[in-house]
Amino acid sequence: MVDDVLKRDATDQLMALTAKRVSAVELLKAALAQHERTHARINAVVAVDLERAMERARAVDDLRTRGEPLGLLAGLPMTVKDTLDAVGLPASSGLKHLRQRQAEDATAVKLARYAGAVIWGKTNTPVMAGDWQTFNGLYGTTNNPWDEARTPGGSSGGAAAALAADVTALEIGSDIGGSLRVPASFCGVYSHKPTWGLVDQHGHVPPSPGSWSQRDLNVIGPMARSARDLRLLLSVLEGGPLAAKAPPSDLKEARIALWLDEPSFPLDPEVRATIESFAAELTAAGAQVTPIASPVHMPTLMGAYQVLLGAVLGEDMPASTLRNLERMRGWARWRMAGGAAPTSNAAMTLAYTATHREWMAADAVRARLRHEMSEVFGRFDAILAPITPVTAFPHDHRPFGRRKLTTSDGQAMPYTSMLNWISLATALHLPATAIPAGPSASGRPVGAQLIGPLKGDGRMLALAQAIEENVRGYIAPAMPI
Incomplete structure (x- = not known):
């Protein structure tokens, strides 16, 4: 028992x-x-x-x-x-x-x-x-x-x-x-x-x-x-009851934006198909699900996020590592001028060694994009989006620069693509609830995130619970534990 x-x-x-x-x-x-x-x-x-x-x-x-x-x-x-x-x-x-x-x-x-x-x-x-x-x-x-x-x-x-x-x-x-x-x-x-x-x-x-x-x-x-x-x-x-007013648990009153398309964010076809099927289940349960384009200009957000994140992570690096990165700033600027990706080694080198002025500029971008998001949340209760570009991948303990992600159809993408879909909520300080969207065609779990407005934690959790009770919830691993 x-x-x-x-x-x-x-x-x-x-x-x-x-x-x-x-x-x-x-x-x-x-x-x-x-x-x-x-x-x-x-x-x-x-x-x-x-x-x-x-x-x-x-x-x-x-x-x-x-x-x-x-x-x-x-x-x-x-x-x-x-x-x-x-x-x-x-x-x-x-x-x-x-x-x-x-x-x-x-x-x-x-x-x-x-x-x-x-x-x-x-x-x-x-x-x-x-x-x-x-x-x-x-x-x-x-x-x-x-x-x-x-x-x-x-x-x-x-x-x-x-x-x-x-x-x-x-x-x-x-x-x-x-x-x-x-x-x-x-x-x-x-x-x-x-x-x-x-x-x-x-x-x-x-x-x-x-x-x-x-x-x-x-x-x-x-x-x-x-x-x-x-x-x-x-x-x-949080030390007390959730202050945010939770929405009704009736999914028929939920307005959900479905975000699956961003030109700079690759997505495994299995992940996309699973979340599309999940969105169809939400629609069948009465939710209003509307596909949208990227809610903000994501290359701009990713550039700011890299600086903000690098400033935090750089604090934990050994002094010798930071000195080496400082010496590489010229090379990194040259690479970025040549069109290197926002998640490239060059971008991270600049992020880890950002000056306070550079951090302030990134923070100003964050503030502007957060303001833009208020218009999105005026129309929708939540954004439903992928969390990861692939399902769980095999163990790979090589250095970051040598790792690649591989989609179910054999396409390769940079390991740093793992930052893509999580960046919106993180960079803009927004709440995000991870919920099971169902198994992929290969049988592995796929999660989706409900992203909400600032301090909308109670609303996201109430929506997640409504989905759990009316559509789908946790499924135990298929293999015996």
Whole structure:
């Protein structure tokens, strides 16, 4: 019976706990047993604090027995991404020296504990959360529960894999370049990239441990196996109920813009076909789905996003690397003048070494494009768009410059194309909810994102839940876990 509860979403697990059909200790032991069963194959959870977790679970059970008031997540076993500090489980971000220190709870972790969650493990991430695959020299490679030869995505790849493998029902991840949405798409689960600034970033590594900086572009958000669970956890992480007014759950009142065409963004035919079929399902359910062209001029946005992103990532680079990049600025400007792509090595060299004046210019572009988006959201409740240009791809640990993405029809595209579809929401600080769109023709999950206006988090999550209840929701991996 406990194993059956473990397969359900967090809301159902919490209902079972409240009804005393299962205890917090029993549910924690079940989660740990599932971790042990799947660890050798998936390698999702890479650090465990069993003693503290068991003590916490017993305390919750005792409080429940005595009829004491309990938090929203009371007794629920949870894991968190290994970029978030936790007492007894400092964030390693894939680096040994970061693991060997004392740490306090990150703000997000503290809020989850305050709500009664039983934090028991950390999920794997690439080094400094800097890849769309999840592997590092400290903990190794995390595999996709749908196909162990393929990546679960990154950088919240361990989190998404743990959800799909029934090891956890709720996760806290982060996103600066698709790190919540890409793994959700590759593993067939849900995630929400909040409006920038909605969730406190303190205790996230990077930046350096102890920093109070609320980094531009980066966000911390929930991951789950249902949209209603996203709403639950986000209400905890933001420190109160969602302030945004949610739309009616009747899909007949939803106005959705379908964005599948951008000349500079290649898209695998399988991904396109899956999202088109999903859009047809939404239309059949009564939603008003309207195809649109790119909502803003995407080459302009990508140029600004590269500078904004490079300024953040460059801060974490060794001084010697930055000096080398500074010496390459002349070459990079020459390459860009010759028409190099906004995601090229030359563009990134300029982005990593941007001056404050250059950053200010990019920020001004962002402000103008965000203003343009207000007109789009005057006509539509949300934009439905791809998350990734391909489905989950085979593990590839070569240097970035040697990696390529290959579509189902054999076409190659740059690895940095992974930045394309996620860039709009990230660069403009907009909320985006990743939802399962269905399996591709090859049987792999395809996710889509619902992009909304600034502070429209509640509206996107309510729409995602309406879709979940009326069209389609989470599907477990086809292979046995």
